[in-house]
Amino acid sequence: MHDVLHRLAGVLADPGAETAAAELDAVRGIWRTLDPEERAAVTPLAQLAARRVAAADRGRAPSPGGSASDAPAAGPPAVAAPAVEAAHPQRSASHGDSLADVSPESLLPLLGLSSFRPGQREAVQAALDGRDSLVVMPTGGGKSLCYQLPALAGDDLTVVVSPLIALMRDQCARLTDLGHPAVMLASGGDGDANRRALDEIRDGTAKVCFAAPERFASSTFRAAIRQRTIALFVVDEAHCVSEWGHDFRPDYLRLASVIDELGRPPVMACTATATPKVADEIVARLGLRDAERVRSGFDRPNLSFDVLPFDGQGSVARKRATLVAGISDPANRPAVVYCGTRKSTEEVRDLLVEAGISAVGYHAGMAADVRTARQDAFMRGDADVVVATNAFGMGVDKADVRSVWHWGLPSSLEAYYQEAGRAGRDGALGRAVLLASRADLGRLVRFIQQAEVTVGEVGALIGRLRAQAGPGGEVELAGGGGGSDRDRIALAIAERAGAIALAPGEGGRLQVRVLPGEADHRRISEMCRAAKDRRWQAYRSIEQYASTENEVCRRRQLLDHFGDPEEGAPLGRCCDVHDPVDWLPPITVKGGRSRSAAPVEEEGRPVGDDELEPLKAWRRERADGKPAYTVATDAVLREIARRRPKHDDELLAIKGIGASFVAKHGEALLDLLDELPVAAGD
Numbered sequence: 193m194h195d196v197l198h199r200l201a202g203v204l205a206d207p208g209a210e211t212a213a214a215e216l217d218a219v220r221g222i223w224r225t226l227d228p229e230e231r232a233a234v235t236p237l238a239q240l241a242a243r244r245v246a247a248a249d250r251g252r253a254p255s256p257g258g259s260a261s262d263a264p265a266a267g268p269p270a271v272a273a274p275a276v277e278a279a280h281p282q283r284s285a286s287h288g289d290s291l292a293d294v295s296p297e298s299l300l301p302l303l304g305l306s307s308f309r310p311g312q313r314e315a316v317q318a319a320l321d322g323r324d325s326l327v328v329m330p331t332g333g334g335k336s337l338c339y340q341l342p343a344l345a346g347d348d349l350t351v352v353v354s355p356l357i358a359l360m361r362d363q364c365a366r367l368t369d370l371g372h373p374a375v376m377l378a379s380g381g382d383g384d385a386n387r388r389a390l391d392e393i394r395d396g397t398a399k400v401c402f403a404a405p406e407r408f409a410s411s412t413f414r415a416a417i418r419q420r421t422i423a424l425f426v427v428d429e430a431h432c433v434s435e436w437g438h439d440f441r442p443d444y445l446r447l448a449s450v451i452d453e454l455g456r457p458p459v460m461a462c463t464a465t466a467t468p469k470v471a472d473e474i475v476a477r478l479g480l481r482d483a484e485r486v487r488s489g490f491d492r493p494n495l496s497f498d499v500l501p502f503d504g505q506g507s508v509a510r511k512r513a514t515l516v517a518g519i520s521d522p523a524n525r526p527a528v529v530y531c532g533t534r535k536s537t538e539e540v541r542d543l544l545v546e547a548g549i550s551a552v553g554y555h556a557g558m559a560a561d562v563r564t565a566r567q568d569a570f571m572r573g574d575a576d577v578v579v580a581t582n583a584f585g586m587g588v589d590k591a592d593v594r595s596v597w598h599w600g601l602p603s604s605l606e607a608y609y610q611e612a613g614r615a616g617r618d619g620a621l622g623r624a625v626l627l628a629s630r631a632d633l634g635r636l637v638r639f640i641q642q643a644e645v646t647v648g649e650v651g652a653l654i655g656r657l658r659a660q661a662g663p664g665g666e667v668e669l670a671g672g673g674g675g676s677d678r679d680r681i682a683l684a685i686a687e688r689a690g691a692i693a694l695a696p697g698e699g700g701r702l703q704v705r706v707l708p709g710e711a712d713h714r715r716i717s718e719m720c721r722a723a724k725d726r727r728w729q730a731y732r733s734i735e736q737y738a739s740t741e742n743e744v745c746r747r748r749q750l751l752d753h754f755g756d757p758e759e760g761a762p763l764g765r766c767c768d769v770h771d772p773v774d775w776l777p778p779i780t781v782k783g784g785r786s787r788s789a790a791p792v793e794e795e796g797r798p799v800g801d802d803e804l805e806p807l808k809a810w811r812r813e814r815a816d817g818k819p820a821y822t823v824a825t826d827a828v829l830r831e832i833a834r835r836r837p838k839h840d841d842e843l844l845a846i847k848g849i850g851a852s853f854v855a856k857h858g859e860a861l862l863d864l865l866d867e868l869p870v871a872a873g874d
Contacts, residue, residue, distance in 0.1 A: 326430070408447070431466050494622060507629065520777075532599070603639065621763065654711050745769050747762065804830065
């Protein structure tokens with residue numbers, strides 16, 4: 193089968209070559225030697241190669257809507273080809289019927305894969321069936337495959353909308369490298385490249401089109417994609433459609449009308465950070481019909497989650513020393529450090545450089561070329577650490593990040609989990625570390641208070657817009673309607689209260705249409721209160737997560753926030769609530785005083801190996817195949833052997849043991865201790 197895949201890859205790379213037909217003949221000769229499973233797996237790739245060669249022979253690209261049956265007898269003769277007929281843009285059912293016989297597994301070799309991750313198969317099947325879907329997967333969960341595979345199943349066009357230029361560029365390059373015709377259009381891109389992309393869309397060559405949301409303001413672009421049958425319309429980062437989401441983008445407001453304009457093809461909305469409420473709003477805003485909801489589970493088993501508190505005298509020095517000590521360990525690099533302000537980004541970057549660590553800073557106040565150069569340095573490995581505001585990370589696909597640190601509290605748990613999820617995307621163990629300070633909570637409270645919008649302010653805004661509007665009640669605002677959260681929220685409240693209608697305009701501007709009639713002040717008051725409540729809810733969620741006073745598992749808190757009832761299953765350490773933070777080296781602060789980051793202090797008599805072995809055997813049994821330290825470290829076991837606790841309260845008095853440990857292991861451990869002989873000297 194390897195020889196077949198190699199030959200087909202060569203054909204797809206250059207279907208017009210003189211040797212392409214000969215390579216297909218060679219594939220026919222090998223075909224009968226493949227077993228049925230291998231034939232089924234490679235059939236879609238062989239059919240694609242046959243169509244490309246036939247089209248090259250005819251001197252033109254495959255026509256939109258061309259099916260597998262259009263190809264001459266160049267396809268594999270031993271297998272009946274699944275029908276891949278054109279989908280009518282007005283009827284998603286015809287799309288589903290035409291691809292009903294295509295197995296999702298048979299498409300995997302097109303991307304060089306052999307199996308699905310959780311949730312991916314269901315999402316691919318929904319697209320093949322022509323159904324709308326909402327795909328909610330954690331960062332690194334493999335959302336892109338959910339739309340790339342069905343896009344390759346036929347000849348019609350799949351449109352992928354994303355605000356992440358770097359990610360689109362990367363995905364487009366990967367597809368074209370594999371011989372799949374994909375194009376990308378983004379604002380600020382090469383004009384010639386955009387023109388070539390439009391030509392490939394119009395003539396039927398392109399099967400996948402990646403586009404930034406602002407591209408849909410272009411009538412030329414919309415006219416080009418209207419010439420094609422749309423197999424699937426993908427809205428990536430779909431939480432951007434929610435005005436209450438943490439990353440609202442005004443350009444997403446246009447997408448529902450674009451989908452209608454295209455005859456409502458099947459729609460797939462993808463996101464990594466949608467709470468159940470935001471998920472419902474995505475469905476409503478995009479008008480998804482009977483949507484298949486795919487949730488793969490929010491757990492990232494390979495990540496550990498630690499909250500380290502820093503308050504009181506000397507807390508800033510300890511915090512700085514902890515960060516340096518943690519990142520100085522090569523096992524925790526490459527690393528990303530998120531800061532709450534541009535100023536702290538520069539200060540923390542300087543701190544790491546002074547400690548001899550290769551680090552670059554990144555924030556929106558830097559020139560675009562400087563940001564690009566620093567991001568590239570981190571991606572290439574020339575810099576081990578990037579210290580950044582939340583301007584960094586969206587669409588940056590660096591798989592080997594070993595740790596993500598938060599120097600300051602983010603504004604919401606959704607934002608935190610998305611940023612923390614940049615660690616361990618290669619599946620190897622990674623760390624998410626939050627350096628928590630009560631002072632950060634004060635900063636968030638100030639942000640909430642500064643962004644609070646009153647009924648009077650919204651009324652005044654509507655009045656100003658009415659005065660500026662032309663005869664049709666329309667006015668354009670620069671900068672997407674305002675440069676601050678306060679402006680954005682005031683516009684969103686006015687829209688939700690039915691006083692204005694919003695739509696993105698050209699060049700990043702916002703089009704506002706003031707609706708006739710008096711504004712509903714009661715409704716505006718409700719919306720003002722709702723906006724304020726949402727911000728305080730976000731504050732309380734991150735405040736609770738960052739608290740070291742409760743004993744709720746960090747992983748459990750994250751899963752509950754996103755409505756995931758499944759039990760977390762960490763591959764290594766879980767979090768600071770369950771496991772001592774003994775991976776940090778001793779922390780040296782100014783003045784020479786050394787502090788250990790591990791909460792377990794070993795004092796008292798030594799514990800011999802004979803005394804420790806029964807506890808280690810018990811720990812291995814309780815670990816049930818996971819690493820033993822996920823139950824308790826050796827230091828904790830030694831302290832248990834010294835103290836010989838007799839009830840839960842005495843267990844809880846041992847540093848490194850929390851309420852979750854007691855609930856899960858307490859009874860079994862106390863029963864074991866009752867059976868063990870007392871060591872001499874106890």
